[in-house]
Structure formats: structure tokens, C-alpha cells
Amino acid sequence: MSEIELVDVRAGYGRAAPVLRGFSVAVPAGTVVCLVGPNGAGKSTVLKVASGLLSPRSGRVLVGGKDLTGAGPQRMLAEGVALVLQGHSVFREMTVEENVLLGGYTLHDRTEKTRRARFVKELLPVVGERWNSLAGLLSGGQQKQVEFARSLMVDPKVVLLDEPSMGLDPKATSTIFDQVVRMRDAGTAVLLVEQNARRALETADLGCVLDLGRVHISGPAADLLADPQLGELYLGGRPAV
Numbered sequence: 001m002s003e004i005e006l007v008d009v010r011a012g013y014g015r016a017a018p019v020l021r022g023f024s025v026a027v028p029a030g031t032v033v034c035l036v037g038p039n040g041a042g043k044s045t046v047l048k049v050a051s052g053l054l055s056p057r058s059g060r061v062l063v064g065g066k067d068l069t070g071a072g073p074q075r076m077l078a079e080g081v082a083l084v085l086q087g088h089s090v091f092r093e094m095t096v097e098e099n100v101l102l103g104g105y106t107l108h109d110r111t112e113k114t115r116r117a118r119f120v121k122e123l124l125p126v127v128g129e130r131w132n133s134l135a136g137l138l139s140g141g142q143q144k145q146v147e148f149a150r151s152l153m154v155d156p157k158v159v160l161l162d163e164p165s166m167g168l169d170p171k172a173t174s175t176i177f178d179q180v181v182r183m184r185d186a187g188t189a190v191l192l193v194e195q196n197a198r199r200a201l202e203t204a205d206l207g208c209v210l211d212l213g214r215v216h217i218s219g220p221a222a223d224l225l226a227d228p229q230l231g232e233l234y235l236g237g238r239p240a241v
């Protein structure tokens with residue numbers, strides 16, 4: 001069963017024509033699914049629908065098979081869907097510890113909070129190493145890992161990542177994608193939106209190309225990477241031989 005599934009979703013903003021026009025995607029347990037597509041295709045809109053920030057006009061949102069269409073962000077988080085926003089959202093004047101523990105504000109059991117904090121420090125070593133530093137003193141890539149750690153405090157079923165490599169140099173990008181794999185291996189499914197499509201598909205298990213509000217093609221990420229037409233259209237050139 002999928003951790004999260006969007007089925008035939010139509011969604012958009014105000015009176016404008018819908019951005020998503022019958023879009024479907026499923027994120028099976030234990031997988032990284034990568035969503036790619038041209039600028040403005042609606043990738044972030046998919047994450048807004050999946051996290052409950054935007055209600056679909058029609059279609060369904062299922063979490064672990066349960067219909068949660070129209071549920072708001074608080075409910076979606078409680079049901080195990082965590083969102084890591086695009087750009088940087090750490091509180092720079094607060095320590096790494098304070099930032100990470102904020103992610104567990106809905107946990108009332110102190111022992112559980114401590115257990116989760118220990119888990120995220122082990123999973124993302126830089127978070128543990130810089131635990132007492134001010135978050136604003138960390139590099140962009142390290143701050144992104146603090147955001148990952150914060151989202152993992154509630155032990156989500158699935159984490160939605162909106163362009164985690166944005167603004168990072170190639171080395172930091174590489175670390176971030178390695179951490180995405182570690183998150184998956186530790187039991188959290190991931191729905192990843194990326195501009196850096198080729199690199200993201202190399203990391204993901206499954207890929208989905210969004211264009212004109214619908215799924216253009218989806219399947220194993222390796223197959224999408226090897227598809228010459230997709231390479232030309234969406235991945236910035238021919239596939240590497």
C-alpha cells in the first residue's frame with residue numbers, strides 16, 4: 001500500500017484555470033519518488049495538495065489508504081505527512097537543538113521526544129555535531145539537514161521535499177541526496193520535487209514527469225533517465241551513455 005497517493009487531482013489557485021488537471025501519483029512505502037517537470041508545471045502545487053495546504057477541487061488524497069481529501073496541514077502532519085519547504089526555514093537565532101525540537105511540538109511524551117531526537121542526530125550526524133550551535137551559523141547544506149531532522153521528529157510515514165538542493169553547491173547537493181537515501185533506508189518514504197532533475201532521478205526509485213497538469217510519464221527512475229526523448233525535453237540534454 002502507498003504511504004500517500006493523489007488520485008486524479010484537479011487543483012489550482014482562485015478563479016484561475018487549474019494547475020493540476022487529473023494528476024495522480026503514488027508513493028509506496030520504502031521508496032523515493034521524484035517529481036520533475038518544466039518551470040511552472042505545478043510541482044510545488046502537488047506538494048501543497050499532498051500536505052493539506054491546498055484543497056483539491058476534485059480527486060482524492062489517500063494516506064496509508066485512508067481518504068484525507070480536504071484535510072488541513074495539521075491533520076496531514078498528525079497522519080504522518082511532513083513537508084520541508086523550498087528555501088531555508090530554520091530559525092537562525094535559535095540553536096540547532098531548538099530548531100529540531102520544534103518539529104516535535106505535537107509530541108507530548110517526553111521519552112518519545114528524547115528518543116526521536118537521538119534518532120535524528122544519529123541519522124544526520126552533522127545535526128548532532130552542531131546541536132548547540134546557532135542554526136544561522138551553519139552552511140546552507142547543513143541548515144537543510146536541520147530542516148530534515150525537524151521534519152523527522154514526528155516519525156512521519158512520508159516526507160515531502162520541495163527542491164532541497166536549491167542554492168547549494170554540488171558537494172552540498174550530493175550530501176543532501178545521500179541523506180535522502182538514508183531517510184528512505186531508515187523507513188521514511190520521500191516525495192521529492194527537484195529542478196536538478198537528472199541528479200534527483202539518480203537518487204530516486206521511481207520518477208514522475210509532470211507536464212501540462214498531468215503525468216506525462218512515470219516509472220522506475222532508471223528507465224526515465226535512459227529515455228532519450230525525456231533527456232532532451234526535461235533533463236537538459238541527452239542521457240549519459
Ligand SMILES: Nc1ncnc2c1ncn2[C@@H]1O[C@H](COP(=O)(O)OP(=O)(O)OP(=O)(O)O)[C@@H](O)[C@H]1O
Pocket residue numbers: 013019037038039040041042043044045046195
Ligand atoms: N499562491 C499562488 N497563487 C496563484 N498562482 C500560483 C500560486 N502558486 C503557484 N501559482 C501558479 O501555479 C503554477 C504552478 O506553480 P508551481 O509553483 O506549482 O510550479 P513548479 O512546477 O513548482 O514551478 P518551479 O519549477 O518554477 O518551482 C504557476 O503558473 C504559478 O504561477
